[in-house]
Amino acid sequence: MKIGIIGSGSIGSTIGKLWSDAGHEVLFSSRNPEKLSGLIERVGGTVKSGTVEEAVAFADVLFLAINYWTLDDALANMGDVSRKVILDATNPYEYNSAGKVVRSIPTDISGGELLQQKLPHSKVIKVFSSMMATVMNERHHRKPLLVMPYTTNFTDEKQRVESLVSDAGFLPMYYGDLTKSKPIELFGKYSDKILNEQEAVESFKIDFEGK
Numbered sequence: 660m661k662i663g664i665i666g667s668g669s670i671g672s673t674i675g676k677l678w679s680d681a682g683h684e685v686l687f688s689s690r691n692p693e694k695l696s697g698l699i700e701r702v703g704g705t706v707k708s709g710t711v712e713e714a715v716a717f718a719d720v721l722f723l724a725i726n727y728w729t730l731d732d733a734l735a736n737m738g739d740v741s742r743k744v745i746l747d748a749t750n751p752y753e754y755n756s757a758g759k760v761v762r763s764i765p766t767d768i769s770g771g772e773l774l775q776q777k778l779p780h781s782k783v784i785k786v787f788s789s790m791m792a793t794v795m796n797e798r799h800h801r802k803p804l805l806v807m808p809y810t811t812n813f814t815d816e817k818q819r820v821e822s823l824v825s826d827a828g829f830l831p832m833y834y835g836d837l838t839k840s841k842p843i844e845l846f847g848k849y850s851d852k853i854l855n856e857q858e859a860v861e862s863f864k865i866d867f868e869g870k
């Protein structure tokens with residue numbers, strides 16, 4: 660698959676490398692692509708670098724991994740992403756003037772839902788938001804596989820998302836539509852929770868059936 664990484668920082672570079680290692684065509688983007696030469700060398704293979712616009716033109720699937728406070732600017736840089744599948748790893752938080760992490764959107768909406776509202780003609784998948792990049796870097800492909808929950812309104816994209824999560828070395832598990840995204844975003848119930856398949860099935864059952 661052709662994958663464009665928007666935001667090639669901690670999480671973008673981690674997941675982009677895992678997809679490249681799995682044989683996908685990956686383009687890492689930056690507002691200053693020349694900064695990415697070290698990453699390109701480290702990842703090796705067929706990986707490319709480019710601008711945000713080049714990543715959008717190249718890719719079938721975009722991986723959004725920018726700091727939330729730059730979201731609107733990043734979306735403007737991306738331009739027309741109608742009909743693209745967007746895997747959204749972002750968390751709706753920023754730093755306040757005291758350096759404390761604070762929520763940057765209202766509490767009655769998730770980052771996943773808000774992104775889908777901003778991009779009504781794209782297919783938003785909330786995934787890879789709930790676990791630290793360092794943990795993903797250490798634990799990918801290790802048995803028992805760690806569960807990577809995801810949410811989307813587009814059930815027709817489940818197969819594609821699940822193969823991408825599997826190729827990165829995790830066990831995909833559908834958690835529901837985008838209204839269910841808060842638990843898998845930062846500070847949600849599954850934020851930094853390391854679960855194997857059985858633990859996730861049991862926990863999801865309690866969430867949805869109360870047992």
Ligand SMILES: NC(=O)c1ccc[n+]([C@@H]2O[C@H](COP(=O)([O-])OP(=O)(O)OC[C@H]3O[C@@H](n4cnc5c(N)ncnc54)[C@H](OP(=O)(O)O)[C@@H]3O)[C@@H](O)[C@H]2O)c1
Nearest residue numbers: 666667668669670689690724725729732733749750791792
């Ligand atoms: N780090 C983690 O463990 C982790 C885990 C799960 C989810 N997340 C979420 O993923 C997101 C990114 O986190 P991170 O830790 O990877 O951040 P990071 O290391 O600071 O990387 C963010 C990247 O976003 C790019 N960027 C910033 N503004 C942009 C804009 N206007 N247009 C295009 N690109 C822009 C920057 O690239 P250039 O300056 O090169 O353009 C930068 O490399 C956050 O929302 C975070 O909550 C992080």
